[in-house]
Amino acid sequence: MPTTPASAVRAAARAAVSTVVGTALPVAVRAVALAASSAVLLVAAGCTDNGDNDKQENERKGAQGLTSQKLNWRKCPAPSEAEGGGPAPSPLPGGTAWECSFMDVPLDYDKPDGETIELALIRARALDQNKRIGSLIFNFGGPGGSGVATLPSAAKDYGALRNRYDLVSFDPRGVGRSAGVECEDDRQLDAYFALDATPDDAAEEEALIDGRKSFADACEQNSGKQLPHVGTLNAARDMELMRQVLGDDKLHYFGISYGTELGGVYAHLYPANVGRAVFDAVVDPTDTVEQGSLGQAKGFQLALTNFAEDCVARGDKCPLPGSTPQEIQDWILALLKRLDAKPITGSAERKLTQTQAANGIAQALYSKKYWQLLEQGLDEADGGNGALLLALSDAMNGRSENGDYSNLQAANAAINCVDYKERYSLEQAKAKLPEFRAASPVFGEWLAWGLMGCNDWPVSGTWSDPDVSAAGAPPIVVIGNTGDPATPYEGAKKMANELGPGVGVELTYKGEGHGAYNSGNACVQRAVNAYLLDGRAPTAGTVCQ
16 A cells, blocks of 8 residues: 555544544543553543532532623634644635633532633534524543534534524533643643553553652642642533523533533433423443543444454455455454564654554544544555654644644543542552453553552542432433444443433444434434434434444
8 A cells, every 4th residue: 555645644633533432532431542651641520519509509509600701702713722723713605603712610519609710612603593492512532522612623523403403512620621631731731641651561551650740740740729620510500500501491411421420410410491402422421540541441342343343245356365354353453462572664753653543543433434544554554654644643642733732631631530539559450451351452451451550540530430320300312232342332321320210311323433413323322312303312222334
């Protein structure tokens, strides 16, 4: 296969992450960067008893002044570096302009009359104002992805919903322009993400541990005030305030990937305020950190197997060596081992390491649309050119072509580590390696070593798994994709069950990739549109393929 020009590599990688909704930028449920911080990025979340009635009443009283604030909607600027950069959003078809604003929220909901921070918001107004239902708030996943930067690039997939809704998204607290968490600088992050995330000896183990500690120390030094307050629980409280400030009687919501977890926590805290809601690419709310990471190992392995089967079925049209899916996967493992021993050229100044190659492979598995990119990247890496896999890895880590990083991974780590209680020692992580390798020969080790991701975090965690029970809420449509690598299919049924009888309505999509609605499947889109636009929920157990 001919070598890809550098400009085409960058364009392809940018397209891969800007349109795979649910990775938002490059993330999944608690993430998928298989670099030094991988485990921090992979888990699901939960809820605690902090939202009891007395506390909610105190929050309500303290935040009453904030509910009456008026948003100053203006033309949107270009996304900030923390949001991922790029040009200002173009008008939608028909000329509708994107509008941006900021909303004040309490930094600490225990002190609702105290210091506030600003949340960045974006919206496109509904096409039919006479039949407008209200705002439809999106969270595209992460945690750590900028909704302000993502919604304009994803809006074409949700255009039918704009007939009756203002499409709205936001940078959750700690993300992008919403008091974004800052950790290491660009040069330090290049070194951090080049660390060997699957150490083979004591020296590599020490380097990985030291690298993670340096990252955590930098987060505390640069963002120590925000770190205790950036968790999912507070993001759900922010959405309740947002509902009121936007003037909506109910919160209408579309959550993807981690956004399903955030939506579940909101529904648990405010079941009477839930409107029409859809959860797509669903996080399993019953998983602990370890269970979520192991589930993702199995999910990405399944996606890789499906990719290899497709390659074999296309015969000579697929350039990868191997006459069976197993032979192709064995070849990929051998390539990664070669990169572990000797990285190859990735760009003019940077090498493609084993960790970055695995990261790039995972990124391409988020959507079947990018399997061709994966084939090409693997084939070129076999010939000594790592540019495409490195570009895909950079996209997942939030690195732009000019070397600037968004705060995607900083926010991801901060939210995960304040959400989760579990901390794993070196010995505990090493003990899990056999089980994780068995789940995925390609991805298992990265996810097992990643269990240590929050060990040196300066803030303790909140929960082990979430309470998303939402008795009294209206139906919430919960969509599981049988080929989803990042949020395995089984999580949808668990979420529907945990939401409670009459609330969780499960819909199955027999497809590939992360998410279902954005796949373009007509059956899924008809079911979702019928609910969000007309209030007709699908029959529980509906299957689309």
